[in-house]
Amino acid sequence: DGGITQSPKYLFRKEGQNVTLSCEQNLNHDAMYWYRQDPGQGLRLIYYSQIVNDFQKGDIAEGYSVSREKKESFPLTVTSAQKNPTAFYLCASSIEGGGYTEAFFGQGTRLTVV
Amino acid sequence: DAKTTQPNSMESNEEEPVHLPCNHSTISGTDYIHWYRQLPSQGPEYVIHGLTSNVNNRMASLAIAEDRKSSTLILHRATLRDAAVYYCILRDPGTSGSRLTFGEGTQLTVNP
Numbered sequence: 126d127g128g129i130t131q132s133p134k135y136l137f138r139k140e141g142q143n144v145t146l147s148c149e150q151n152l153n154h155d156a157m158y159w160y161r162q163d164p165g166q167g168l169r170l171i172y173y174s175q176i177v178n179d180f181q182k183g184d185i186a187e188g189y190s191v192s193r194e195k196k197e198s199f200p201l202t203v204t205s206a207q208k209n210p211t212a213f214y215l216c217a218s219s220i221e222g223g224g225y226t227e228a229f230f231g232q233g234t235r236l237t238v239v
Numbered sequence: 240d241a242k243t244t245q246p247n248s249m250e251s252n253e254e255e256p257v258h259l260p261c262n263h264s265t266i267s268g269t270d271y272i273h274w275y276r277q278l279p280s281q282g283p284e285y286v287i288h289g290l291t292s293n294v295n296n297r298m299a300s301l302a303i304a305e306d307r308k309s310s311t312l313i314l315h316r317a318t319l320r321d322a323a324v325y326y327c328i329l330r331d332p333g334t335s336g337s338r339l340t341f342g343e344g345t346q347l348t349v350n351p
Contacts, residue, residue: 158339167326168283168341183338215282217339224271224330225290228339230282 128152131216131231138210138238146201146234148216155221157199158228161185162213174199175221203236210238243327248346251317259312259345261327266307270329274301274312277324277344286312286325322349 129150138144148157156175160168170183174193188207193199199218203210213235219228244262251257263272271290275283287294287301289310294301300313314321326344 160341167324167343170338170340173338184340213280217282219339224269225288226330227273227285227288228275228283230284233280233282235280 129216129218129229129231131214131234133234134232136234136236138236140238141205143205144203144210144236144238146203146214146216146236148199148201148231150197150199150218150229152218152229153196154218154229155196156219157193158217158219159183159189159191159199159201160215160217162215162233168215171201210236212236243329243342245325245327245342245345247343248348250348250350251314252350253319254316257314257317257321257347257349259314259325259327259347260309261311262309263327263329264308266329267331270331272301272303272307272310273328273330274299275326275328275341276321277326279323283326283341288330317347317349319349319351322347 132147158173159171162168169185171189172183172191174180177196180191180193190202213233215233216231217228220226271288273288274286276286277283287296287299289301302311324344324346326341
């Protein structure tokens, strides 16, 4: 089955620890995205990548880092510099370069920092 | 990025049509209008998109105003499974298309 997979579904971490969220896609998409969603809010863009070994900051990149070493993988690290890391994190991918192309989303990772 | 404006919430009855509006007065000539919906605790899913002409698919219809400054997502017969947050976004095929920016969306409640 083609699709986009996020793991784990739930993640708990102690305050001050870095944590890495996984996002893998087998759709052969060039573009990948990371979003943060807080309760009752819309999606806010953290980082996005149009091609391997390249990525750009979104609207709320502070306290986060990403890498794009392989086309199918776009992991997100939530660092200890992120003030309020508890949130629902969503990864997406799409064919690059087309305003007419749809994006596919993973099922999300719910991160709780205690 | 051009922005969209949607009502915070709407309510409908089961098996009745639902018209979800979206205003995008600053839309550019090359922006595509996309709709996604998000069920609770899930990732958003694509619903439909269009550029100028009205569009139909198995999920919904998209009616686009002649001046393209507004659009309406139409669910022909709402079911309880259609209760979700619906997002209207604009995608430019140029460089800004990669950003894929979402707003707050419309929370649709479907009453049995």
